Amino acid sequence: MVKNSKRKTINTIIAREEFCIGCRLCEIACITAHSKTKNIIKAFKGEYPLPDSAIVFEEKGHISFALQCRHCDDALCVECCITGAMTKKDGKVIYRKELCVGCWMCVMVCSFGVISPDITASKIKSKCDFCLETGKPACVEICPNEALVLKEDNEQD
């Protein structure tokens, strides 16, 4: 039987550590993309508070890479969310902050460790939404060395 899927092609953001130069512009771009003005200078010079970056940046010595939500096919965070704050929509894992109570089930099951809890606010700090508004993830767009790339996972149906 054919899998009844609303998804066509899923793009995943892939980090290629051998090309990450550690500039962390992905974080800057992520913050900008989720700011009110979406303008890097206006956001950083005039907006307070700025949104958190949805990127987890790992760096040690010359090796570094940026990770963000992979919008997994069978997303455990969605399965395990006790409030429905994490949902799958058009192949993307979307976080609805207003529903979240801070139970950290998603933090517990996220294999990539890219869901960061904000303990005091009982919410997730920031969650990659694949830059739904523009359709092009800002981190991928800005990465100067294509260390962050979109990998196409074609559905097999």
Added chain:
Amino acid sequence: MAIPKIVPDFRVIRDENLCINCQACCRVCSNDTHSFDQNIAKIISDHRKCVGCHFCEEICSTGALTIEKCYSQIRENFNWNEVDFKNLMKQAHSGGILLTGMGNDRPWINYFDHIVLNASQVTNPSIDPLREPMEIKTFIGRKPDSIEQLKKEKKLPILLETEIPVLFSAMSYGSISLNACKSIAAAAWEAKTYWNTGEGGLPESLKKFVSRTIVQVASGRFGVDARYLNEASAIEIKIGQGAKPGIGGHLPGEKVTADISAARKIPEGTDAISPAPHHDIYSIEDLKQLIYALKETVDYKKPVGVKVAAVHNIAPIVSGIVRAGADFVTIDGFRGGTGAAPVVIRNNVGIPIEIAIATVDSRLRQEGIRNHASIIAAGGIRSSADVVKAIALGADAVYIGTATLVALGCHICQKCYTGKCNWGIATQDPYLTRRLNPEIGKRRLTNLLRAWALEIKEMMGGMGINAIESLRGNRDQLRGIGLNDKELALLGIKHAGDAW
């Protein structure tokens, strides 16, 4: 000793209205020019550390940074220009030979810039490369005199076949990063041209591109063994290099990493010293022996060429090399680049490639041996127009080195010898080499070759020529501007304004 009293070469101009303190500049500068000061919450830049590579400027996402030339305060003096002044100051401080990278940067005449091309008007239709085939396929190697002679030969001569008469010049793994080599090799593969290992050996990971690889045998013999020679598409004996004719090379031991030692077949951490001459070639007959030793090694299945720097006596030298059995001769003009050379040598030794091509081509024709070897011109090819001019002057193909690196990001800051290349090219530092993503590098180089191919075809079409063979040595298509009679005669071209 006191800090040398030298004014900085550059100034880092930071527009505070644009700087968002993201610190990307601080993170990327290999010279530690920028640093974030927690106390004043600002980034401070040390002008003296800036080498003008523009990496920070390019990566700054708000455009807050501009790297400017720092104008020296020394009183204007025709004889004592800033460069000479600063060099002298540096030597007074260090007491050593001044090193530099890349090619001759002095304002010698550039003949390419004094040569213009022809185009068809009325009497001869120009050809539109979008609508008609335009052929730039090129064969490099010894070509028989006639089809009759070909039939008499026991073995077909082996020729290199390239889809564009532009090859990637010799740049060793060691002088440049593996990622740079990978970009170049992959691009050569993709564009169906050739790349050259330089004296860096053939790293294992690049063996998949071996059928598009010219391997070098240089005075240090690094990386050379029978397998290396037999795997390659062609062999190039390197006698000299345009940036430093008569000077050897030296890769310091600290740069001889495990990978490099494997590629060069020398112990890890030892200095890789290429002597100034080949110590088994002190004369032309010695060269002949080496050429044939190599040909024997590869059972005459690969073209063997010789690379020389363009020097005063270049035409007789090349004639001798051709008669010694070389299948191609690479001539490297004095604007050719290098990873490290003494400033004084780079700036003052050798002759321009344009003159060298013209005199060599004429000489070989006079001797009736022009088809016995191909000429690859190197050293100072910057654009497709230079390619067309070099070929019209008589070259079979050109090598591009500096142009290759610029396509990969190089901003010609001439600091290759420091190993701190921010663009990840002339460095082995793992922090820096990763900055050159070979996928991007390959794409950019194939783009470059594609663009040049299109331009070459446009220029040829304009001249009413649809095969590169009809351009090669076709000096009628060239005219000089602002050149004296002697220069015109050496180049074998007429002055602009002269008809056919």
Added chain:
Amino acid sequence: MNFKNICQFSDDRKVRIPSGCGIAGIFNKHGELLSGEIIVRAIDSMKDRGNGLGSGYAGYGIYQDCRNYWCFHLLYNQATARDQVEQYLKTYFNVKLSEQIPTRKVKSIKNPPVLWRYFLETKEQMPSEKEENLIVSVCMGINHNANDAFVISSGKNMGIFKGVGEPSEIADFYKLEDYKGYLWTGHNRFPTNTVGWWGGAHPFGLLDWSVVHNGEISSYGVNRRYLENFGYYCSLFTDTEVITYLFDLLARRQNLSLDTIGKIIAAPFWIQLENYSDEEKHLLKWLRIIYGPALVNGPFSIIVARSNFMLGINDRVKLRPLVAAEKGSTFFLASEESAICCMEKNPDRTWTPKAGTMTVCFYEKEHYGNSKDCT
């Protein structure tokens, strides 16, 4: 000799003058002789392809009586040059006959040069190849060294008649109607400068080669330098000269077939090689590698004639016109079909040769040497 003539002389010889042209050829492969008047009709019909600054004709079979002697047509700009040249010729040849080429006065042709023809035989008996090489070197010697003399043609039983003027005027001048040949080619020139030199008109000849050509060879610089390797010194700076030498080199000296020469001069594009067998592909590739500098680039249509054939060939993209036709044993080539119609109203077949192809017609062997007058 007036001053203007000197100027024309030096200008035309030292620079390449691009020109547009009309060309035509007629060849009876059975050797039936035709009056020269027929080729004049064809060329004259294409008057607008020229501008009155050069026309000429080559006729084969016109000197039946002296068919075994080399016939040199010479042009002297100064009568004094003649002594010098004749002296030179006598060092190699016995002069069977030396005479002025018959001409008539034509109003519009002013100050024609002195035109002379010689029927020669070599002093020594020698193999024909050596003999031909001697002819070539003598021609080169005169054309290269003697400023005021020029060899217009140097074949056997053929001759070239050319000069500055309209096609009909030149024909009139040379009394072309008096000649009968089995093969005629003609040329009408449109040089883009105002000066015209008699030697610069076409056809161009060497041995029994004659070439008429319409086009501008953009590979000229390459072809010329290539020929220099083989001792051909291009003294005229004309494309036709280069083409003639290329044919001489490839056909006579390297003994390549006309078909092979066609594949060299108008080499198939690399992409076209797909249409050939592997063996052919191999040959074509090596022809291109070896003879790349002999590839003739730029627009051209050429008619090349020798005693035993006439061929037409076009550049690889057919940038100049060429039409072919046949009627019985007669073969026609011309820039325009109208010119063919002037020679033969109802050809059996008329066709347009494809770009880069060579159209050849050979003298039929059984008729060779049996030229007969059938006018």
Added chain:
Amino acid sequence: MNRTDYLIIGNSVCGVNAIEGIREYDPKGEILVLSDEPFENYSRPLISYYLGGKISQQQTRFRDESFYSDMKAQLLVNNPAVFLDCRNHEIKVSKGRKIRYKKLLIATGAKPWIPAIDGFANHLEGIFTFYSMNDAISLAQYIQSLNPHNCVILGAGLIGLKAAEGLLMRKIPVTIVEMADRILPNTMDVKGSEIFQSYLVRHNSAFMKNDTIVKIESKDKRIKRVILKSGKKIETECLIVAVGVRPNTSIVAESSILVKRGIIVDNKLNTSVPDIFAAGDVTESPDFFENKHALIPIWPVAAKTGKIAGANMTGQEISYTGLYPMNSIQIFGLPAISFGITNPQPQNFEILEKYQPENNFYRKCVLRDDRIVGCILIGNINRAGIYNLLIREKISVAAFKKDLLEESFGFLMLPKEVRKHIVVGESMEV
């Protein structure tokens, strides 16, 4: 008689995921869901948040209101299944109605277990379990109306503590009675229990460990006092019994379906009877480490097995690879996450721990053959999922053992090949 393609008994996380599992492969087949509760959709773990007043009853939903219509699933609330007729593929519901199914999923979950206590009677006011929305609503109403001065909670497991948190947020002091010698005995190790206990004590909880309630005294049909085994007496008007849950297997009691403690299922979530699947808390499913049948009544298992069972009901052959206990708990801002075997017999295991009292940081990894089999994170739970990954993928940690307890633990500590496999998915050579 009603007929349906898919019949699901139970409408909690397991049943809901089963609907989604079915719809992934079969967009058309009829789905009927039976629920014995009156609510359309609510999330059991959220009842403590509701009790604490953090969220409204409406906000206890875990699927949008349009969920059942979007999924084209028919939900019958207040409709307990009363009898299963395996042979005829029929379920009897109340009033003698029968529903015939093609495929059946039993996702009846669990029910709270109430130990035998002297004086306990069902009609007594002030005694609650804390399992369902009804429990929470009645407890909230009781507190609202009576405003009890304190509350006794029997059981210091997750449910008990979450109930305690809810009550404490309503400013009701709690006393927690636990039979074991420490709190959270099933989730935490000794150190973890200690950290939580001292933390909770600071937030007005009292603990009676090694103790239990032996007698309930009442007055006017309302609880008045509890008497502990130790002899202590606590005056209280509110008792919450939270000693654990048992699989709710009553529907299969009279059938031929194999049941031990829970319904036995294979790794395709089939019961012993064809066309009948079971998933979630009601089952004993194969466990991750030993592949033995085990009861793991946690949300992730219910969700995963529900989804797989749903898919397999449509004819898929998806295998459930088994899970291990995993819990995330945050009480008064102290977050903790635990996985797998957290408190083993030390002889067969290697145990790594790190404790920093000043910031309540505690991290412990339990290793067997250089693989993590259990893990506790308290205080800092950032990137806890990576440990879950290491356990699930059975990745050898031999090379980076020393980094496992680092606060900044991440993929960078992993060997390059492992890291690339995970981070990139595959190597991308030029």
